[in-house]
Amino acid sequence: MSEADAFYAAITPDTLTRDEANVMRQALAGMLWSKQYFYYDLAEWLREHGDKPEDGVRANVRNKDWFHLYNADVISMPDKWEYPWYAVWDLAFHTVPLSLVDVDFAKDQLQLFLGHHYLHPNGQMPAYEWNFSDVNPPVHPWAVWTVYSYDKQLRGRGDLAFLKFCFEKLSLNFTWWVNRKDVDGNNVFAGGFLGLDNIGVFDRSSTLPTGGNLEQSDGTAWMAFFASVMLQIAVELAMEDDAHYEAMALKYFEHFLWIASAMDNPSHTGIKLWDHYDGIYYDVLRFPDGNGVPLKVRSLVGLLPLAATTVLPANLRERLPRFFDEAQWFLERHPHTAAVLTVPLNVGAGGSRILSLVNPDKLRRILGYMLDETEFLSPYGIRSLSRYHADHPYVFSAGGQEYAVRYVPGDSDTGMFGGNSNWRGPIWMPMQLMLIRALVNQYAHLGNDFTVERLSARAVS
Amino acid sequence: MNQTSEPSAEHIRLQDDREGRAAWKKWGPYLSERQWGTVREDYSSNGDAWNYFSHDNAQYRAYRWGEDGLAGISDNRQLLCFAVALWNGRDPILKERLFGLSNSEGNHGEDVKEYYFYLDSTPTHSYMKYLYKYPHAEYPYVQIIEANKARDKHAEEYELLDTGIFDEDRYFDVFVEYAKVEPEDVLIQITVRNRGPEPAEIHVLPTLWFRNTWSWRQKEEKPELKVLAAGTTCEPLARSIVSLENDFSTATPQSICCSLKTKRTLSEHSISPTHSRIARTASFRPWSTETRTPSTPNRAGPKLPPTIDSQCQRRDGRWFDCDSPTNRPTSCGLRLGRHSTRRSRTACRKPTHSMRRSRQTR
Numbered sequence: 001m002s003e004a005d006a007f008y009a010a011i012t013p014d015t016l017t018r019d020e021a022n023v024m025r026q027a028l029a030g031m032l033w034s035k036q037y038f039y040y041d042l043a044e045w046l047r048e049h050g051d052k053p054e055d056g057v058r059a060n061v062r063n064k065d066w067f068h069l070y071n072a073d074v075i076s077m078p079d080k081w082e083y084p085w086y087a088v089w090d091l092a093f094h095t096v097p098l099s100l101v102d103v104d105f106a107k108d109q110l111q112l113f114l115g116h117h118y119l120h121p122n123g124q125m126p127a128y129e130w131n132f133s134d135v136n137p138p139v140h141p142w143a144v145w146t147v148y149s150y151d152k153q154l155r156g157r158g159d160l161a162f163l164k165f166c167f168e169k170l171s172l173n174f175t176w177w178v179n180r181k182d183v184d185g186n187n188v189f190a191g192g193f194l195g196l197d198n199i200g201v202f203d204r205s206s207t208l209p210t211g212g213n214l215e216q217s218d219g220t221a222w223m224a225f226f227a228s229v230m231l232q233i234a235v236e237l238a239m240e241d242d243a244h245y246e247a248m249a250l251k252y253f254e255h256f257l258w259i260a261s262a263m264d265n266p267s268h269t270g271i272k273l274w275d276h277y278d279g280i281y282y283d284v285l286r287f288p289d290g291n292g293v294p295l296k297v298r299s300l301v302g303l304l305p306l307a308a309t310t311v312l313p314a315n316l317r318e319r320l321p322r323f324f325d326e327a328q329w330f331l332e333r334h335p336h337t338a339a340v341l342t343v344p345l346n347v348g349a350g351g352s353r354i355l356s357l358v359n360p361d362k363l364r365r366i367l368g369y370m371l372d373e374t375e376f377l378s379p380y381g382i383r384s385l386s387r388y389h390a391d392h393p394y395v396f397s398a399g400g401q402e403y404a405v406r407y408v409p410g411d412s413d414t415g416m417f418g419g420n421s422n423w424r425g426p427i428w429m430p431m432q433l434m435l436i437r438a439l440v441n442q443y444a445h446l447g448n449d450f451t452v453e454r455l456s457a458r459a460v461s
Numbered sequence: 462m463n464q465t466s467e468p469s470a471e472h473i474r475l476q477d478d479r480e481g482r483a484a485w486k487k488w489g490p491y492l493s494e495r496q497w498g499t500v501r502e503d504y505s506s507n508g509d510a511w512n513y514f515s516h517d518n519a520q521y522r523a524y525r526w527g528e529d530g531l532a533g534i535s536d537n538r539q540l541l542c543f544a545v546a547l548w549n550g551r552d553p554i555l556k557e558r559l560f561g562l563s564n565s566e567g568n569h570g571e572d573v574k575e576y577y578f579y580l581d582s583t584p585t586h587s588y589m590k591y592l593y594k595y596p597h598a599e600y601p602y603v604q605i606i607e608a609n610k611a612r613d614k615h616a617e618e619y620e621l622l623d624t625g626i627f628d629e630d631r632y633f634d635v636f637v638e639y640a641k642v643e644p645e646d647v648l649i650q651i652t653v654r655n656r657g658p659e660p661a662e663i664h665v666l667p668t669l670w671f672r673n674t675w676s677w678r679q680k681e682e683k684p685e686l687k688v689l690a691a692g693t694t695c696e697p698l699a700r701s702i703v704s705l706e707n708d709f710s711t712a713t714p715q716s717i718c719c720s721l722k723t724k725r726t727l728s729e730h731s732i733s734p735t736h737s738r739i740a741r742t743a744s745f746r747p748w749s750t751e752t753r754t755p756s757t758p759n760r761a762g763p764k765l766p767p768t769i770d771s772q773c774q775r776r777d778g779r780w781f782d783c784d785s786p787t788n789r790p791t792s793c794g795l796r797l798g799r800h801s802t803r804r805s806r807t808a809c810r811k812p813t814h815s816m817r818r819s820r821q822t823r
Binding site: 001003004006007009010025026028029030032033034035036037038039040044045048049061062063072074077080081082084085101102104105129130410411412413414415419420 | 468469470471472475478479486489490491492493494495496499500501503504508510526527529535537538539559561564567569570571572573579580581582583584585586587588589590591614615617618640677
């Protein structure tokens with residue numbers, strides 16, 4: 001007990017009150033108690049379900065495309081009763097608080113899921129046992145970078161072997177996304193539910209009642225986010241380890257710009273994900289005949305592009321001149337890409353270079369919704385769906401049926417994804433982290449001069 | 462932060478573990494709280510994982526891919542598990558695992574219907590503390606299922622507190638603490654405190670068992686559990702001996718060992734396994750008196766006869782039986798570890814089966 005006290009005394013900030021320190025300790029106890037031995041040998045399990053690929057017999061059974069998977073490890077679980085199996089994006093989030101108490105465990109967990117017993121030969125990460133082929137948002141690279149940075153700060157020297165291993169494996173995963181989830185090859189991504197269960201008008205993982213497909217703002221923003229963090233890692237590796245990572249930095253820089261500009265280009269439907277009139281991003285439903293319509297639901301899907309905001313070192317030009325020159329040349333050749341976002345060629349008033357999907361104008365317009373108490377801002381954080389939809393449910397008619405999205409702040413009132421979680425109002429903590437990080441990064445660039453007005457519910461009424 | 466020049470003892474353990482000097486993370490809270498209703502255990506033809514293996518089934522069916530329990534721990538390959546089982550003398554079944562509704566039973570999907578708290582843990586699990594709140598009265602399994610069934614998606618969930626079972630604080634606080642003397646020497650303290658106005662009956666069964674690794678393939682070696690006579694010293698058998706011994710307690714325990722049922726018994730009781738499995742019986746349970754024979758709670762299910770085979774066992778339970786007075790803690794202490802030279806009551810031999818070694822990813 002006294003040794004446990006001493007340990008927590010050493011890692012608890014002095015600024016916390018006794019109560020707050022206790023909350024922190026018990027929250028971490030919850031994380032640590034939620035480790036679980038997870039055993040799942042797919043080859044054996046599939047065989048026991050009648051699958052015999054060697055005889056040409058494939059059983060029609062769940063997860064049959066994951067025959068390579070062999071899990072027999074202690075893993076951080078979302079919840080050992082309600083969710084006693086891993087979920088790959090939850091896991092990435094877990095590693096951040098866990099790194100406060102055991103950075104080695106956090107690093108081991110991140111590497112585990114990129115190892116050959118987990119990562120599919122095609123580069124996909126397993127989502128969770130209900131359907132390993134489902135797609136979770138790619139937050140793994142962000143967790144790798146965050147845990148690496150914390151470890152570097154803690155020990156005075158970054159674990160480059162860890163960073164390189166993860167970077168190489170994540171490159172396979174990035175390529176999987178590009179080849180599988182960009183339906184038309186135009187840098188606009190789908191991905192299905194992307195972890196946000198019932199946030200959409202339809203079940204985003206199923207066949208649409210209208211036919212056609214969804215062009216997803218969040219899928220596309222997550223990929224821009226993925227590219228920007230890979231750029232950040234490549235820059236670190238180029239500076240700290242080997243200059244040949246400069247080429248990878250350029251690859252991810254250019255890829256980011258292609259994705260970013262695609263969000264602002266009319267796609268095949270003639271409609272942009274960025275709705276210039278409303279000043280927010282929407283998913284676009286594309287019908288089989290090629291026409292499209294924006295699904296005007298104000299949700300996290302529309303705020304997520306903010307998350308793709310990354311700080312690059314101020315001395316980038318001096319340290320990586322080749323990267324810098326090539327990036328500049330690329331932007332000169334493709335001026336339309338640079339026009340819609342913030343590029344790292346300039347140091348802002350805040351003293352930093354950033355790469356961001358949104359320029360200051362878009363940032364201001366999105367924050368107009370995010371910081372409005374009648375929309376997203378609640379006393380406890382940013383809602384997953386705008387409160388506007390309490391009185392103005394979004395209704396979409398297709399095939400004689402009406403699909404509605406209504407602001408529902410408590411339990412889910414739909415059966416989508418088991419009906420156990422709800423993205424139509426509740427505040428999701430990891431998303432707060434993503435949005436706060438984005439604002440901090442914007443501030444590092446824009447400085448004190450950039451201000452927005454916050455609308456309170458009272459002022460509006 | 463209060464950064465002192467001296468690293469804390471726990472920081473040293475973390476470093477020793479990282480550098481391979483001592484496997485401080487080998488034992489930890491790696492036991493799940495729910496193995497039933499998972500995809501891994503689902504051998505149905507329609508992929509209905511929740512209904513193929515229910516909470517009710519978990520009493521008498523062996524799991525294929527993992528184990529669960531209350532406040533439990535295991536090694537990092539989950540060969541050997543330890544958890545606490547409880548009985549208030551009224552429930553039709555032992556409280557061996559957390560109860561909750563399956564996805565189709567809850568009006569908002571699956572939901573655990575218990576109160577338990579992770580109070581403390583260090584990162585190497587050198588110290589851990591857990592709290593479970595166990596009602597004096599018969600646990601309202603059926604009431605919770607029925608009340609939730611009657612509600613729709615627009616109503617709130619019906620919770621355990623709503624049943625009134627905790628009124629007047631008629632429950633036990635059961636604290637479970639673990640402290641490691643060495644990486645493989647774990648002290649266990651279970652403290653029961655009756656919060657109610659009157660004394661109440663409680664049975665505490667700290668339980669040690671093996672995950673079933675031997676029924677799924679031929680020629681897998683079975684592990685063994687043995688009760689050694691009191692007073693004898695447990696000789697370490699090479700590196701394969703692990704002992705669970707009584708360290709201290711305010712009640713005198715009785716040791717109960719049990720074996721597991723075979724799949725033949727299972728089919729005789731008309732559960733239809735699509736896969737060969739082994740049923741875990743009720744045989745280690747301390748209900749030899751006829752007046753207290755628990756049965757499966759209000760649902761169709763087999764009641765398997767206890768068989769106790771003192772020679773070769775897979776599961777060991779200590780039975781601490783007491784009337785818990787109001788607000789005075791009752792404790793029992795155990796010690797789980799290798800290389801013990803203390804008085805020992807149970808020893809178990811770990812199998813040298815062919816399961817692959819725990820892998821490092823790097």
